[in-house]
Amino acid sequence: MQYYDLCIVGGGSIGGIIAYYSFRGGITSIPVYYRSIESIEAIMKNGGLTIKYGDKEYLLPIIPVHHSKPIGKCRFVINTVKAYHVKDTINLMHKITDEDSLILMLQNGFGSLELVEEKMLNRYVAGGVVFIGAERINRYYILHHGGRTIIAGRRKGFTAKLLELMNILNRGGCDFRVTSNIDLYRWIKLGVNAVINPLTAITRSKNKIVLTQYGRILAEKIIDELIIAAEKYGFKLDKKKLLTTIFRGAKNTSENYSSMAQDIMNNKPTEIDYINGFIAKHVGEKSVNEVITLIVHLIEESYMKNH
């Protein structure tokens, strides 16, 4: 059985960025699992995955693999599929890991980490929040739009495996940090995504739309409800600090189309139920987040059903 240091499940925008930092961190054989044969063929034809960061292009000689044909076990598995595809990757993750492997889930919103923790009881499972903007231009070309921080942690006790992963990614230039309170960061990141993602998706705009007068008014209304939801889980969030983090995030990734805006522009389903829908569930009637969730679903409906 072949063993790899690090594998990526889901070679989209963030999967590509993780491959970039891992390769620069010294991992030269990186299996990246894809859903479509077409992606694998396009990457092979290109000689690897191209990442553009600033004005430089980097060609990464990754190993593109179809998700139905796993090629070995991995010490670290970084899962970067969309939240609604996580359940389809559980079988694959069982096959490419053993009891010593660490799985890091990087989805936005709430639900993905919980699902994998529940389904993969005999594995080390951690969650991470990603403060990086990335865009997949085509099957083999990904733009790094800025930000370089990932904060990760394991909810079921500390593991030194995360520090090993941190060393690899730090060497590659990623500001990867390990925390003992990942849920706090997940709530903060939920705030960032609950504001930036739907506002950019509804308006089909870059992240900087959030910095406008109306973006700021809506941000406050969204965040007021997030604070109520977080309190139900025992987290007391400071509104002013949260808004500062959100606007800083929008500024750092101002030229990025959020992952949800990219979904809408590519006629794909969004992660709205895991972000604003999750907040809405905790605040009852007359929820701004519920209205936002419904609007995003209406937009999805307009292209999914071909109206």
Ligand SMILES: NC(=O)C1=CN([C@@H]2O[C@H](COP(=O)(O)OP(=O)(O)OC[C@H]3O[C@@H](n4cnc5c(N)ncnc54)[C@H](O)[C@@H]3O)[C@@H](O)[C@H]2O)C=CC1
């Ligand atoms: N794009 C961005 O700037 C950011 C994205 N995120 C989060 O990261 C996660 C990934 O987002 P993106 O990379 O933008 O998504 P993406 O849609 O670009 O990539 C996901 C990839 O996973 C693949 N996939 C789906 N099912 C699969 C399976 N069973 N096996 C293998 N591959 C499969 C899809 O074909 C797709 O290429 C999301 O939760 C997103 O919210 C977080 C921060 C920033």
Ligand SMILES: CC(C)(CO)C(=O)C(=O)O
């Ligand atoms: C950080 C941000 C807002 C970057 O665009 C993101 O998480 C996303 O696009 O989903």
